[in-house]
Amino acid sequence: MNSSPSSPTRRVSSHQYTDSPQQSRLSPPSSSPVTSNYDETNHLQISPLNTIETANSRPTNKSMSGIESTIRFLLLPSQIFIVLLLEFLNSFRSFGLRFILYNYITNEYGIGDTQAGVLLGIKGFVDIGFGLMGSILVDIVGVRCISLIALSVALIGRSLLAFGRTKAALYPALFVFSPCGDALLSTGLYAVALKKLTTPLTRPLAFAISYATFNLAGAFADIILDKMRAHVADYDGLWGVYTPMRQFVVLTWLVLLLTFVIAYWCLEDLSVVDPDDADCNETSPRENADTDEVDGVFNPTVPIDAVPATPLIELRTLKRWFPNANLFHTEDECASPIPGHIFNVQSAATGLPNYKVYKTKHAEGQIGSVHGFCSQVMSILRLRNTWIVIVFGFLTMSVGMNWTASEIILPPFLERRFGESIPIYTIQSINLIMCLIFPPLMASLTADREVFQVIMPGLWLMAASPIFVAISPNVAGACMWQVFMTFGEVLWSPRQDSWTADLAPAGKEGLFFAVSRARALLGPMTDFVLGYMNEKYNSNCRIGMGTFAILLPTKLISNAALFKKNASYFLTTRTNHAQILAWSVLPGIL
Numbered sequence: 027m028n029s030s031p032s033s034p035t036r037r038v039s040s041h042q043y044t045d046s047p048q049q050s051r052l053s054p055p056s057s058s059p060v061t062s063n064y065d066e067t068n069h070l071q072i073s074p075l076n077t078i079e080t081a082n083s084r085p086t087n088k089s090m091s092g093i094e095s096t097i098r099f100l101l102l103p104s105q106i107f108i109v110l111l112l113e114f115l116n117s118f119r120s121f122g123l124r125f126i127l128y129n130y131i132t133n134e135y136g137i138g139d140t141q142a143g144v145l146l147g148i149k150g151f152v153d154i155g156f157g158l159m160g161s162i163l164v165d166i167v168g169v170r171c172i173s174l175i176a177l178s179v180a181l182i183g184r185s186l187l188a189f190g191r192t193k194a195a196l197y198p199a200l201f202v203f204s205p206c207g208d209a210l211l212s213t214g215l216y217a218v219a220l221k222k223l224t225t226p227l228t229r230p231l232a233f234a235i236s237y238a239t240f241n242l243a244g245a246f247a248d249i250i251l252d253k254m255r256a257h258v259a260d261y262d263g264l265w266g267v268y269t270p271m272r273q274f275v276v277l278t279w280l281v282l283l284l285t286f287v288i289a290y291w292c293l294e295d296l297s298v299v300d301p302d303d304a305d306c307n308e309t310s311p312r313e314n315a316d317t318d319e320v321d322g323v324f325n326p327t328v329p330i331d332a333v334p335a336t337p338l339i340e341l342r343t344l345k346r347w348f349p350n351a352n353l354f355h356t357e358d359e360c361a362s363p364i365p366g367h368i369f370n371v372q373s374a375a376t377g378l379p380n381y382k383v384y385k386t387k388h389a390e391g392q393i394g395s396v397h398g399f400c401s402q403v404m405s406i407l408r409l410r411n412t413w414i415v416i417v418f419g420f421l422t423m424s425v426g427m428n429w430t431a432s433e434i435i436l437p438p439f440l441e442r443r444f445g446e447s448i449p450i451y452t453i454q455s456i457n458l459i460m461c462l463i464f465p466p467l468m469a470s471l472t473a474d475r476e477v478f479q480v481i482m483p484g485l486w487l488m489a490a491s492p493i494f495v496a497i498s499p500n501v502a503g504a505c506m507w508q509v510f511m512t513f514g515e516v517l518w519s520p521r522q523d524s525w526t527a528d529l530a531p532a533g534k535e536g537l538f539f540a541v542s543r544a545r546a547l548l549g550p551m552t553d554f555v556l557g558y559m560n561e562k563y564n565s566n567c568r569i570g571m572g573t574f575a576i577l578l579p580t581k582l583i584s585n586a587a588l589f590k591k592n593a594s595y596f597l598t599t600r601t602n603h604a605q606i607l608a609w610s611v612l613p614g615i616l
């Protein structure tokens with residue numbers, strides 16, 4: 027792809043400070059002086075909200091160092107910590123069940139591979155429907171309300187999975203309570219909250235930290251699960267025997283209960299605004315006072331009930347942590363720098379952010395109206411940004427299916443070929459541990475890069491990563507697959523999340539996130555195929571070692587006819603390995 031859509035650029039005001047700290051001058055097209063207030067506590071220039079002006083056109087992105095990006099993030103409202111904590115707990119119970127669900131229903135309920143694939147496929151379709159409805163409700167009633175409703179219903183479904191023993195308990199859990207509860211929590215619910223609590227300059231790092239947070243939860247789930255499989259014995263307790271895997275499901279039930287308590291007491295519907303770092307859809311045209319015409323200058327839309335935000339980390343603490351940071355010094359200091367201090371005039375001139383928070387205003391709509399639901403969906407589909415994100419999602423779908431292969435292909439292959447002593451979920455946690463460390467680091471290092479300059483190399487690397495397990499279908503090959511897949515993932519996936527959030531229209535973020543994930547409609551089809559292939563080619567240590575593990579998801583869908591032959595034949599031909607690599611790299615080329 028020679029060209030790609032760029033992320034919406036930010037409109038940032040250009041400050042010209044006077045010699046007096048009591049006044050500052052803004053320089054819009056009409057260069058009239060504007061008086062500002064001075065914050066004696068933090069030594070900041072704070073301009074009245076109704077006089078802050080931003081450029082009308084799409085400006086170039088401001089170059090920002092990793093330290094400045096970090097400081098701006100740490101000055102965001104403290105509510106972000108609650109959102110990240112809830113995301114961690116939610117991801118633990120989500121990853122924990124997702125990793126073991128296939129093996130859980132086949133081992134605990136005696137269900138065959140093909141039937142398990144069908145059940146998961148049906149569940150996937152139901153999840154999509156509930157997720158779309160939940161996205162509408164998020165925009166109407168808010169993150170807090172939907173979170174509490176979803177957690178309440180999810181507790182019922184998880185109780186049936188943890189303590190139920192029959193298929194009569196399994197099916198309602200999979201097809202009713204889990205979609206109605208878990209799916210609502212998995213449609214970007216906390217991504218909506220994070221988007222509202224960040225500004226364009228802080229959003230890439232915030233979403234990278236969010237990405238690391240839920241991968242940290244997944245890594246914990248993997249490691250705990252393997253430890254329980256290795257060291258915890260069956261427990262004969264209430265309602266029957268609890269295997270280590272079932273005990274782990276009970277643990278996720280307890281985590282879900284804790285999540286509900288924290289959400290009930292701590293989660294709020296808040297939004298943040300910084301007049302100098304506003305989203306494109308949070309500004310409104312300013313009328314020219316002399317001509318009663320729109321003069322091409324935009325004012326940030328700041329509600330009158332907005333109050334100064336309580337930061338994650340106090341400013342005085344940040345000054346101790348980053349004593350040489352340009353952001354803490356004035357332009358005059360940069361002109362005559364202190365020996366040993368390296369300043370940048372442009373960075374210092376921008377000043378510290380002036381974050382204000384207010385209660386989120388929710389979109390009006392009739393929750394029970396079919397017409398209202400359809401009209402909101404159509405309004406989203408009329409946006410060009412929606413189709414940009416949808417097309418991007420479908421073009422990268424085959425690359426993202428590496429994750430599906432890791433969850434459905436890898437565990438049965440390792441367990442059935444090499445035995446239960448293999449630390450299956452620890453191997454899987456390689457991806458999650460690396461995704462904990464690298465996303466914030468990459469976000470800081472690439473803060474000044476255009477979106478697709480970061481995304482494209484990551485897509486190429488992740489697309490080619492399964493070649494390692496194709497060449498070496500064993501534990502070492504599986505580990506190399508996870509490592510190189512993750513190197514690609516940390517480049518493109520967090521940046522894509524931030525880019526999508528930038529494109530989302532204000533007040534309709536939930537619906538936008540849901541519609542932009544239209545590629546999920548094809549996900550259940552993959553579950554059907556993978557369940558069938560597991561039973562046919564990966565059944566209890568068949569002689570075709572690694573047969574199924576080397577088959578990329580794109581290969582399964584695009585070249586399914588190849589599997590009519592003896593699968594072991596494809597392991598022995600160099601030509602087929604090259605063909606597999608070609609199919610894996612193709613999405614990156616697109």
